[in-house]
Amino acid sequence: MSGRKKTLLKVIILGDSGVGKTSLMQQFVNNKFSHQYKATIGADFLTKDITLDNNKQVTLQIWDTAGQERFQSLGVAFYRGADCCVLCYDVTNEKSLNNLASWKDEFLVQSNVSNPQDFPFIIIGNKIDVDENKKIPSLQKKLANITNNQLGGLNYPVFETSAKDAINVEAAFEVVAKMALQQEELNDANGNDVSDDYNDAINIHLEGDSAGCGC
Amino acid sequence: MPPKQRTLLSGEVELLYVKSKVYLHPSASKRDNVVGFLSISKGPNSTNSDLLISFTAESQLSKESLKLYQEADLDELDGSKDLKVVSKPVSSVLSGYSYSVPMSYIYSIQLRKPSSGMWYGSVVINTLDGEKLPIIFFHDDESPSTKLRQKKRNQSFETFSESGEVIWGGTEFLAVLHNYCHLVKSTVEPSVYLVNPASDDLRNFAPFKEKPKPGKDSKKKEFQIPDFNKVIANAKWKVLETVATFSAKTKNQVIDIVDEHAPLPIKQLINKPEVQKLGNEFEGARVYLAKWAAQVKEEAEESQKKFHLNEEMYTIINKELGNELLTNEEVSKAGRREAISKSEWDNFFDYSGRLRVTVNEIKDRIFHGGVSPSIRGMVWLFLLEVYPWDSSAEDRTVIRASLETQYHELKAKWSTDEDKRSTEFWKDQKFRIEKDINRTDRHLDLFKNTKRKRISVSSLASNVPPTIRESSPETPDEDDDDEFDVSNIRNPHLFKMREILLTYNEYNENLGYVQGMTDLLSPLYVILQDEVFVFWSFTKFMDRMERNFVRDQSGMKKQMLTLNQLVQFMLPDLFKHLDKCESTDLFFFFRMLLVWYKREFEFDQVLRLWEILLTDYYSSQYHLFFAAGVLSDNERIIIQNLRRFDEVLKYMNDLSNHMNLNNLLIRSELLFLKFRRMIDIINRENLYKSERTIVSPDLLQLLSRDIVVEKEGPRPVGAGGG
Numbered sequence: 001m002s003g004r005k006k007t008l009l010k011v012i013i014l015g016d017s018g019v020g021k022t023s024l025m026q027q028f029v030n031n032k033f034s035h036q037y038k039a040t041i042g043a044d045f046l047t048k049d050i051t052l053d054n055n056k057q058v059t060l061q062i063w064d065t066a067g068q069e070r071f072q073s074l075g076v077a078f079y080r081g082a083d084c085c086v087l088c089y090d091v092t093n094e095k096s097l098n099n100l101a102s103w104k105d106e107f108l109v110q111s112n113v114s115n116p117q118d119f120p121f122i123i124i125g126n127k128i129d130v131d132e133n134k135k136i137p138s139l140q141k142k143l144a145n146i147t148n149n150q151l152g153g154l155n156y157p158v159f160e161t162s163a164k165d166a167i168n169v170e171a172a173f174e175v176v177a178k179m180a181l182q183q184e185e186l187n188d189a190n191g192n193d194v195s196d197d198y199n200d201a202i203n204i205h206l207e208g209d210s211a212g213c214g215c
Numbered sequence: 216m217p218p219k220q221r222t223l224l225s226g227e228v229e230l231l232y233v234k235s236k237v238y239l240h241p242s243a244s245k246r247d248n249v250v251g252f253l254s255i256s257k258g259p260n261s262t263n264s265d266l267l268i269s270f271t272a273e274s275q276l277s278k279e280s281l282k283l284y285q286e287a288d289l290d291e292l293d294g295s296k297d298l299k300v301v302s303k304p305v306s307s308v309l310s311g312y313s314y315s316v317p318m319s320y321i322y323s324i325q326l327r328k329p330s331s332g333m334w335y336g337s338v339v340i341n342t343l344d345g346e347k348l349p350i351i352f353f354h355d356d357e358s359p360s361t362k363l364r365q366k367k368r369n370q371s372f373e374t375f376s377e378s379g380e381v382i383w384g385g386t387e388f389l390a391v392l393h394n395y396c397h398l399v400k401s402t403v404e405p406s407v408y409l410v411n412p413a414s415d416d417l418r419n420f421a422p423f424k425e426k427p428k429p430g431k432d433s434k435k436k437e438f439q440i441p442d443f444n445k446v447i448a449n450a451k452w453k454v455l456e457t458v459a460t461f462s463a464k465t466k467n468q469v470i471d472i473v474d475e476h477a478p479l480p481i482k483q484l485i486n487k488p489e490v491q492k493l494g495n496e497f498e499g500a501r502v503y504l505a506k507w508a509a510q511v512k513e514e515a516e517e518s519q520k521k522f523h524l525n526e527e528m529y530t531i532i533n534k535e536l537g538n539e540l541l542t543n544e545e546v547s548k549a550g551r552r553e554a555i556s557k558s559e560w561d562n563f564f565d566y567s568g569r570l571r572v573t574v575n576e577i578k579d580r581i582f583h584g585g586v587s588p589s590i591r592g593m594v595w596l597f598l599l600e601v602y603p604w605d606s607s608a609e610d611r612t613v614i615r616a617s618l619e620t621q622y623h624e625l626k627a628k629w630s631t632d633e634d635k636r637s638t639e640f641w642k643d644q645k646f647r648i649e650k651d652i653n654r655t656d657r658h659l660d661l662f663k664n665t666k667r668k669r670i671s672v673s674s675l676a677s678n679v680p681p682t683i684r685e686s687s688p689e690t691p692d693e694d695d696d697d698e699f700d701v702s703n704i705r706n707p708h709l710f711k712m713r714e715i716l717l718t719y720n721e722y723n724e725n726l727g728y729v730q731g732m733t734d735l736l737s738p739l740y741v742i743l744q745d746e747v748f749v750f751w752s753f754t755k756f757m758d759r760m761e762r763n764f765v766r767d768q769s770g771m772k773k774q775m776l777t778l779n780q781l782v783q784f785m786l787p788d789l790f791k792h793l794d795k796c797e798s799t800d801l802f803f804f805f806r807m808l809l810v811w812y813k814r815e816f817e818f819d820q821v822l823r824l825w826e827i828l829l830t831d832y833y834s835s836q837y838h839l840f841f842a843a844g845v846l847s848d849n850e851r852i853i854i855q856n857l858r859r860f861d862e863v864l865k866y867m868n869d870l871s872n873h874m875n876l877n878n879l880l881i882r883s884e885l886l887f888l889k890f891r892r893m894i895d896i897i898n899r900e901n902l903y904k905s906e907r908t909i910v911s912p913d914l915l916q917l918l919s920r921d922i923v924v925e926k927e928g929p930r931p932v933g934a935g936g937g
Contacts, residue, residue: 017650017651018650035653036654038654038655038814039733041734041810041814042805042806042809042868043802043805044868045861061861066730067730068729068730069937070729070767070768070937071768073767073768074768077800077802078802078861078864095643
């Protein structure tokens with residue numbers, strides 16, 4: 001099939017329940033929005049072809065996940081081979097901001113990526129269309145605090161978006177694509193055979209063992 | 216050389232007409248094509264009505280016979296009038312791919328000429344029984360006689376026959392046939408010729424033996440071609456026929472068509488913008504084609520129903536499942552019945568409102584038919600054992616009053632306790648509940664907001680063109696609640712559901728709200744619409760569903776593991792394929808199992824399915840057999856088309872709202888019965904054998920009707936509600 005020639009980039013969207021993961025994905029892929037996307041159960045993905053600056057064609061496979069924390073233990077089934085992880089919070093919900101680090105940690109544990117130190121993460125604060133008075137007070141300071149102290153001080157790109165009004169969504173995913181492509185090329189260079197890893201993960205999972213550790 | 220004359224022995228026939236290089240296409244894969252001869256032959260002392268029309272596979276002919284057939288193919292052209300005697304063609308569909316029917320047994324013959332989408336012309340023979348024999352395709356470009364004929368025509372500048380028709384193998388066959396029988400063109404379907412029609416048939420002029428259903432154009436609908444352009448349409452038609460034709464043998468196995476050896480039109484299909492758009496995913500074409508194949512299969516099954524009105528679906532499925540394992544009685548029991556009506560239900564009770572039939576009888580009845588909406592609320596109160604099955608009407612009045620009191624006591628635990636309500640945990644729980652209540656089944660009238668007043672201030676600030684605000688198909692109601700104030704629930708029913716979930720946290724202090732629980736609550740609410748009853752029904756329902764939500768996910772993992780074992784046990788081929796696709800974790804069943812297929816069917820169908828599952832008639836874990844039924848229904852398509860974890864997951868996720876509940880119910884019941892029989896056989900064999908076959912305890916537990924209860928432990932200190 002023709003698609004196989006294209007680069008497939010796997011992106012995982014994580015974040016607390018209700019921050020707008022499904023909405024962001026739907027807005028980016030299908031340019032639509034609804035207040036009433038049902039709570040995601042399990043996982044699903046949509047894909048979109050995009051062309052990067054250098055005329056490179058890539059296909060983003062974007063995985064939308066459940067926000068309920070306890071469902072994350074199933075992530076091992078589909079985090080494997082991820083090229084980028086999007087950490088989302090809701091600019092009106094401080095708890096969702098405070099949870100960013102645990103989402104990151106959980107992802108690294110479940111995905112067992114080869115380069116946890118420099119695996120590409122991107123942070124998206126969603127719902128900027130709401131009134132100022134509903135937003136987290138001194139958001140920027142808190143966010144900086146979290147990235148410096150909890151997220152390892154790494155310079156993860158940060159986007160503020162509105163999935164509802166389609167603000168910054170495209171731009172954010174363009175950066176996601178670029179970062180993911182770099183990661184993919186890195187994996188290729190290291191000769192990582194993702195599919196074999198994948199196989200192991202499934203077997204481990206089935207035998208009822210705990211998920212492989214991130215070290 | 217004078218014609219050789221000799222008397223035919225029994226078991227011998229004289230070949231009157233032979234066309235070489237005709238094929239059966241058992242699948243779309245060229246590899247599976249069966250090459251052979253179409254012949255008309257005459258046995259000893261036979262009349263025209265005893266003439267045999269046969270398809271004989273080349274592979275089944277001896278070297279000698281093969282030569283005779285090949286010569287006979289060219290007879291008419293080279294003028295040879297030698298008597299070609301061969302042994303009588305096999306007369307059973309069962310012997311390989313060859314078949315042979317007497318003329319008198321043929322009802323009609325359909326001739327379909329080659330067209331741009333269907334490279335090869337074909338002949339379909341319909342028998343008096345209403346059966347369609349495997350379609351014979353004329354590979355004219357390979358047949359020496361047809362090629363010779365075409366060459367001759369070309370030499371005389373006649374590309375077309377007298378009637379302007381393109382010359383192909385079928386026209387010749389038809390011409391020969393005219394010599395031996397009375398052919399009448401059907402008025403309903405011009406490509407169909409009735410063979411020696413009886414007067415009755417002539418009156419009806421039906422192209423096939425089954426009497427047309429009311430509405431003469433029903434025939435047209437069977438092959439109605441949606442969308443796309445003609446090439447695709449033709450390709451699809453071809454698929455449909457392939458499927459429809461091999462009905463009896465392979466009806467549910469369907470469609471090899473979409474593999475690498477797919478005919479050209481299918482390959483073109485992959486490049487269609489519609490397909491790429493619809494697929495819209497990496498290598499989406501294959502997933503798309505799998506869906507497409509599923510749709511074709513559905514249509515083929517629909518059309519089959521029209522041809523085989525008297526054919527009971529369960530016999531087919533039984534064939535497929537292997538009827539050696541099931542008795543006819545079991546199979547006939549698996550049919551679906553009418554839903555229980557109010558009067559039937561009322562008749563189950565005596566004057567004091569006590570059951571006068573056994574619970575098992577009622578459950579049997581519900582399991583096989585469901586209940587009608589008007590009594591659903593009442594029936595579910597019994598199914599969920601809010602009302603004991605042995606209670607009298609009077610008992611129930613007392614129970615109701617007591618439940619009412621208890622509910623309000625529980626509710627008061629949070630509603631009158633301000634301290635509790637100001638804890639972080641409680642506020643977090645409330646937020647989670649409201650967040651999900653606001654997005655649960657909002658398409659139902661009951662849960663829509665009635666008045667169109669905009670409270671939201673945020674929406675005023677929006678200066679975005681309306682196109683972007685277009686709502687998705689699942690949310691026709693644009694009159695949303697204010698998303699950023701989820702506690703602002705304006706719909707009174709949603710409000711009550713919130714109260715119920717908050718109160719449930721008092722009843723079950725360990726679990727806490729988990730996503731998916733609103734999906735379980737909403738159907739109960741819709742059918743009962745009484746806060747007290749809904750609450751207690753929910754608690755009962757949660758007794759069995761709690762294991763889906765426990766913090767460490769052990770309950771879900773256990774079920775998926777059991778399903779994994781069940782698939783290995785019952786559908787080994789599929790399991791092998793899923794293994795290749797790295798999909799044996801069956802992750803795509805997570806959603807289906809967690810909320811009992813709530814997201815996979817229309818709301819009414821969910822109610823039907825749930826009342827069946829709630830009976831525990833065969834197994835308290837019948838939902839796993841239903842899962843196996845879903846897999847079995849898609850087995851062929853998955854095996855043929857899907858190769859990778861993500862493709863399988865996408866295909867399975869997208870089955871949502873595209874599944875036929877009744878078919879799946881029958882299929883899963885047969886799977887259960889077969890499962891039970893297999894366990895019986897294993898147990899029996901184990902009595903006599905030194906080496907025992909061990910069946911996993913998880914599988915054995917599937918035979919139990921007692922619900923599996925797994926409760927959440929106490930919340931660890933400091934743990935949130937996640």
